[in-house]
Amino acid sequence: MQEKGLRILHHSPFKAKPFGHGGERRTAQVVELLQRRGFILDSLNWEHSDSKPTIYKLLRAPLYALYFVKFCIEARIFIKPFPQEILFIGFSYRYFVTSVKPMLKNNYHAFIWESTYDRFFLLAFLLKKHKLPVFAIPHNLESLVPGRKSFLHSKTAPAWLPNEMKMLKSTALHTFAIAREEEWLLNLHGVKAHYLPYYPVTEVVNYFEEIRKKRRSTGNFLLIGTATNLPTYLGMKKLIDNLEGRLGEVVIDLAGYGTERFNAEYSGLANFNILGTLSNEVLQQKLAGCKGVVLYNQPSSGVLTKVIEFMLSGIPLVVDPGSARSYYNLDGLFIYNDVGDLTHLLKHFDTGRSTTEGKMEILKMSAFEDYFITTIVNCRPNTEISK
CATH class of the missing domain: 3.40.50.2000 (Glycogen Phosphorylase B;)
Structure with a gap:
């Protein structure tokens, strides 16, 4: 394997904190593993919302609405056009174009996607569209968290499980689950899933x-x-x-x-x-x-x-x-x-x-880690994933 020196783009909704909560610990594990194996890791500081004053948002609203429609057409999904969704998706799309897309000149080998809640689907979708292989590492299946609402589909768990499965299947080249039970469930829904247990740093x-x-x-x-x-x-x-x-x-x-x-x-x-x-x-x-x-x-x-x-x-x-x-x-x-x-x-x-x-x-962690790393190394940039 020639993982040393390969550049990886990465995003997690959490910071890597070894003694933080469960999500921060999982991110710490992923970051340490990739760095220990010699990858060059660039973690995105993905903006969650437009921090500009309200008057600025109103002036930008027509542009955000255009980006919102563009995303819905490209992703082939219907999202109810509520102001919150229009502003967030429109702002996120513009942020990708102005801040993330220029980074792709760094010739990244792959994108590690920990933020698999559908609020961040746009990021993975656009990176895949730009021919970057996407590897999903969901901290859990969000649509099975009691009371969890889908950002894109206005549904409450577990009603949007099919939507989450479709999102992962259409976007990720491989998905690495934190639980054996979720690996099994993902594969039943046609998602190419594997098991990467949690192990502390x-x-x-x-x-x-x-x-x-x-x-x-x-x-x-x-x-x-x-x-x-x-x-x-x-x-x-x-x-x-x-x-x-x-x-x-x-x-x-x-x-x-x-x-x-x-x-x-x-x-x-x-x-x-x-x-x-x-x-x-x-x-x-x-x-x-x-x-x-x-x-x-x-x-x-x-x-x-x-x-x-x-x-x-x-x-x-x-x-x-x-x-x-x-x-x-x-x-x-x-x-x-x-x-x-x-x-x-x-x-x-x-x-x-x-x-x-x-x-x-x-947990026989060395075997799971080796498979995870080998799968990333052996992927070919510009890989297309059939929908």
């Missing part, structure tokens, strides 16, 4: 391997999540409401960004200890001493990036089936089906159960 791997060295398993269980995220908050609240008073002497420490809000909602809890937001250092101490981590996730698409990270730490995980997606076969993963099942599992937890070794062999 080196800095994060070192952080969790340090926890493995310090593991003592003498403390409480730990329930972790970002409570500012509505599905996560509702999941945590459901566990508190259903488990409080039923666990005997079992105590669950509740931690994560925004979890302080539970102090205003509950008092005198016997089975839950609300810790709130923790620094990385304090969280590391808690993880090193906990009996296990409890996870509950509202049904959605994608995967939980924290699952594989905790497995690297040697921490047993007590999870619902949704949180275990793509990881069912890993040692140290204890799956509960309902509240009664979870209650019994926590009260009779076997801390002596072995956990998976904290190595890349957990």
Whole structure:
């Protein structure tokens, strides 16, 4: 393979932050992998909207309307002509022409498209139109996220699943899914899909391997999540409401960004200890001493990036089936089906159960990475994709 020196154009809706939220961690993985393999990566700072004053937008409105119509005709899709869509698509099309198109003289080998929400379809569509091979890396299937609305089709999940499948099929040369289940579903819809599991970057791997060295398993269980995220908050609240008073002497420490809000909602809890937001250092101490981590996730698409990270730490995980997606076969993963099942599992937890070794062999990552890189290297610029 001759990947060294190949120039790649890239866009993600998130910045690459190793210790950020799940989307930022996935982008950090993709960026590190490409750079580690010798690619020259140019990440687009794609404008989301026109920041000019309202009077400027009004003066530009006729031009944006023309670009809007042009895109609808070229992409062969019907979009209801609401002002928001006209302004955004018109501005985005003009931004592509004035700012992105001139960059193509750099002879890019391919475009890595992480921003697969249909709000950014125009970017991938126009790059494909200019003969740049598109490789999609959806962080999740957006049309299967509960309550998620399509930007282009005025539909709410899951009604626009066929639209998302058509978009990926017509635009991407290859699509690399974060979940095995999504790889299967994409292929059923005619999308050429493969599996690229999430695996944390080196800095994060070192952080969790340090926890493995310090593991003592003498403390409480730990329930972790970002409570500012509505599905996560509702999941945590459901566990508190259903488990409080039923666990005997079992105590669950509740931690994560925004979890302080539970102090205003509950008092005198016997089975839950609300810790709130923790620094990385304090969280590391808690993880090193906990009996296990409890996870509950509202049904959605994608995967939980924290699952594989905790497995690297040697921490047993007590999870619902949704949180275990793509990881069912890993040692140290204890799956509960309902509240009664979870209650019994926590009260009779076997801390002596072995956990998976904290190595890349957990997911055979080297093989998945090699296939991903080989697929990109072997693509031919100017490849046309049949619709």
